[in-house]
Amino acid sequence: PLNKTSLPSANGTRTTTTLSSNSVLALNTGDPTVFEPFWQKMGDKCDVLIRGSDLMSYYSDKNNVCWFLEPELGDAIKRLHGVVGNAVTDDRHIVLGTGSTQLFQALLYALTAPAASEPDEPVSVVSSAPYYSLYPEMIEILHSGLYKWAGDAYTFNEDGGPYIEVVNSPNNPDGTHREAVVNGDKGKVIYDFAYYWPQYTAITSAADHDIMLFTLSKCTGHAGSRIGWALVKDKDIAEKMTDYIAISSIGVSKESQVRAVKVIGVLCDGCENDGLVESENFFEFSRNLMAKRWQKLREALKHSECFTLSKHPRQHCLFTGEFTKTLPAFAWLKSKEGIEDCNEFLRGLKIAGRGGKAFGVDPIFARVSMLSREDEFNQFIERLVVATKGISNGH
Numbered sequence: 001p002l003n004k005t006s007l008p009s010a011n012g013t014r015t016t017t018t019l020s021s022n023s024v025l026a027l028n029t030g031d032p033t034v035f036e037p038f039w040q041k042m043g044d045k046c047d048v049l050i051r052g053s054d055l056m057s058y059y060s061d062k063n064n065v066c067w068f069l070e071p072e073l074g075d076a077i078k079r080l081h082g083v084v085g086n087a088v089t090d091d092r093h094i095v096l097g098t099g100s101t102q103l104f105q106a107l108l109y110a111l112t113a114p115a116a117s118e119p120d121e122p123v124s125v126v127s128s129a130p131y132y133s134l135y136p137e138m139i140e141i142l143h144s145g146l147y148k149w150a151g152d153a154y155t156f157n158e159d160g161g162p163y164i165e166v167v168n169s170p171n172n173p174d175g176t177h178r179e180a181v182v183n184g185d186k187g188k189v190i191y192d193f194a195y196y197w198p199q200y201t202a203i204t205s206a207a208d209h210d211i212m213l214f215t216l217s218k219c220t221g222h223a224g225s226r227i228g229w230a231l232v233k234d235k236d237i238a239e240k241m242t243d244y245i246a247i248s249s250i251g252v253s254k255e256s257q258v259r260a261v262k263v264i265g266v267l268c269d270g271c272e273n274d275g276l277v278e279s280e281n282f283f284e285f286s287r288n289l290m291a292k293r294w295q296k297l298r299e300a301l302k303h304s305e306c307f308t309l310s311k312h313p314r315q316h317c318l319f320t321g322e323f324t325k326t327l328p329a330f331a332w333l334k335s336k337e338g339i340e341d342c343n344e345f346l347r348g349l350k351i352a353g354r355g356g357k358a359f360g361v362d363p364i365f366a367r368v369s370m371l372s373r374e375d376e377f378n379q380f381i382e383r384l385v386v387a388t389k390g391i392s393n394g395h
């Protein structure tokens with residue numbers, strides 16, 4: 001799904017830098033390239049040296065439930081949550097995945113695989129709409145006999161049977177804070193905290209749920225390393241997840257783990273030295289970037305006759321110690337009367353977003369990434385401004 005203008009070359013730098021006014025802006029995925037300038041600023045601090053004889057084994061720690069997790073990465077993850085204060089890591093197993101995408105699938109297996117060989121009815125999986133569009137896709141791809149997608153959690157009738165609710169907070173696509181909405185007693189809840197980091201939202205408490213998912217992709221922006229982790233209370237669930245990952249990929253790349261250790265270490269050092277070297281606080285840097293983008297977007301749509309944006313409350317953030325704005329990773333646009341298909345309308349402006357239907361809601365909504373590189377973001381704003389002017393001039 002990469003836009004031609006952002007295709008990376010083999011060494012990771014961009015092949016083309018010019019964006020013509022004719023090119024379609026690929027803002028339909030949440031590729032987090034917005035954070036590249038911070039890591040460029042870090043220079044060689046995050047370089048890692050891996051020798052030919054390093055990291056050759058499948059194993060990292062045979063005594064750990066998640067035997068392919070490098071102990072240094074487990075420590076780095078705990079340190080990161082300690083520095084940010086967004087999750088409790090005590091008395092939990094860390095299960096590592098190739099992105100949290102793989103962990104989500106490992107959880108579907110771990111929470112539904114029957115103890116006996118006789119399969120029961122597929123377990124319903126729900127999430128309140130608008131929900132992350134990949135949930136139904138991941139659940140339905142295999143037509144599994146273990147679980148099935150049952151749609152919007154708000155309209156789900158649980159009838160006393162087992163179910164899984166996925167809670168994504170702050171929510172992709174609309175940035176809202178979410179809690180579980182189904183009230184059954186046979187439900188298991190997966191908390192997807194991909195965006196529960198200070199650049200997007202206030203850290204209001206250390207999350208303390210039984211099953212929580214996090215990803216490096218949306219925290220530091222290193223989506224290409226494909227590192228995600230689950231914090232899981234129940235040992236049996238953590239073991240089953242590990243079994244799933246062993247069968248699907250026999251673990252997670254050690255090179256990626258080593259890089260993640262380095263990046264997380266540099267990030268934490270920068271936060272802990274806060275005040276001494278201000279600009280090395282990643283979350284301060286990235287919050288400022290997001291705040292500037294949101295300000296530009298709100299300004300561009302202030303008098304728009306095409307779109308509206310929802311408002312988010314300010315909340316007290318334990319990390320910054322201030323009342324902070326919510327700065328979601330996506331703009332969730334609602335088209336005004338007369339525009340029935342928001343995404344189609346955006347396409348006319350050569351902006352590729354993702355339409356409301358993919359998230360289980362009306363096509364008057366569309367999602368556009370706020371995490372692109374600077375030049376793409378500026379083009380996005382320019383095109384919105386031109387559309388607004390065009391309409392007010394009667395074109």
Ligand code: PMP
Pocket residue numbers: 030098099100101102132168172192194214215216217223226227228
């Ligand atoms: N959950 C949500 C809500 C997401 O938006 C994403 C990435 N778009 C993921 C999970 C998965 O991220 P990754 O596989 O890169 O860890």
